[in-house]
Amino acid sequence: MNNTSHIATTDDLARRLYRMARIQAGWSPIEFAGEAAVSGQEIEESLERLEQLGLLRPCRRSPSGYRAMDPRRALDRLLHMELAQIDHYRRHVTSTHNAIRMLTEDFSGFDEDRRQAVRVEIIRDPAEVDAFLHDAIALLHGHEYLMYQGATPSVELVDEMLLRDCHALGRGIQVKALHVRHIAEVQHVRDYLIDVRHRGADVRLADWLPLHLMILDDALALIPIDPEGPLAGFLAVFSREVARSYRAIFDFSWLAAVPLDAAQAADETVGVEKLQLTPQELAIARMLATGTTNHAIARHLGVSARTLSRLITTLLERLQVQTRFQAGMKIAQLDLLTTNGIPPAESAAGRRSPGE
Known part of the structure; x- marks a missing residue:
């Protein structure tokens, strides 16, 4: 289908x-x-x-x-949500305009006698972007600063980013990467960030970033042609003055961000300590997430069906969900599926059938 x-x-x-x-x-x-x-x-x-x-x-x-x-109340709610999204977009556009004004007024006021020629290349085709980045990384001799403000990258794009970063790190290039926190919650992005962090890159996460940006050796700045679609192509700006201006924005955002290791530790703390799940509740949550039936869970824990029903009701309230399906999704999002000695569903016979 x-x-x-x-x-x-x-x-x-x-x-x-x-x-x-x-x-x-x-x-x-x-x-x-x-x-x-x-x-x-x-x-x-x-x-x-x-x-x-x-x-x-x-x-x-x-x-x-x-x-x-009532459908009319539901429609009023959707219209309210739409207005809220429009307001969010308006604030985003305002923020982008403020960033542009900051660049033009606060960072671009160079003296005329120190003004240098700026060379700009427009790169639209994805294959040309890949070739340009490959050549630019190969010529690096100092550092690479990346600010990734866009939507969640695809698995293929993340693989390309990993290859480029590994090539740079292998040559002793300093790599500093800033990413918005929400995309770091996606598994393939998280794996990539952990990998490059272990290879020597400095990685930080921020709740919000002003733009998509790459700075190479403080001499080349790569910015998206379309701020709303950073994968549509880039402007390659060859200018130390312009690169330094963007570097100031990067440094400001870097200071406000949280190191990846600290963010991971905080997320792990939130996963269990904030919910204050007992070992028994955590075991139930994991077995629910793996599709174990109530009968199998009760047998594993050694409790009656009535007691288990009460425990599951309490667990759903703590997770702030309504159904077993939603509980499984929440447990997966909180990364609490690691068993730590708690066995998953005992057998295929102990799992729920789709219609059960």
Whole structure:
């Protein structure tokens, strides 16, 4: 099934599920799954879709765990979210304009007699970008400073970045890299950052960065042609004065950022200590995330089904989620799946089937 037909199926199932939620006060997802003959994963996707639309809201007092909302209220909520996104974009544009003004007014006021010619190359084609970066890194003799402000890079792009960084570090080049924190939460990006950090690069994370930027030997600055799409091509600016101006922005952002090792330690602390999960709750969370049935979890922990039900309810409240599926996603996001001696699901027979 292709992605388009899958979306259509999910939306159709979501509409049927919403009709039941509006008509039957005592409905439950499990009951609907049985009547519709669909899997648990399909029900979870439909519930998630309805929550995104604002048509279902979590409600612990309801037997189903949800409360059906009026479509008009859901529409008002989406319009409010859209206005908030527009406001966020406006602030982003304002921030970019302020950065431009800072460059032109605060950093570009060179005396006329010291002004040097600036050479600028426009590089749009991805293959030309790769070739240019390869040649530029090969000519480095001092340092490489990278500020990555864009969207999450693809696995292929990360592999290319790793090869270039390894080549530079192997020649004794100083590499300093700044990345926004949210993309460091993506597994392949995190692996890349840890790898280059172990190879000698200085890596820091920031909640926000003003622009996408690469500075080579304080003589060459690479900036995106389109600030909103840094992969669409670059302007290669050959000028020590301009490079030093961008270096000032980089240094300011660097001082405000957190070293990668400190950020990792903080994330690990948040994962367990902030939630204050007990060893028993952590074991339950990991087994839920691996699809273990309640019966198998209760047998492993040596507790009754009623006691386990109470423990799972408490765990969902601490994780601030409503369902087992959402709990598994949260546990994976917090990187708490490492067993540390806690066995995963005991056997294939102990795992939930998709429709269970």
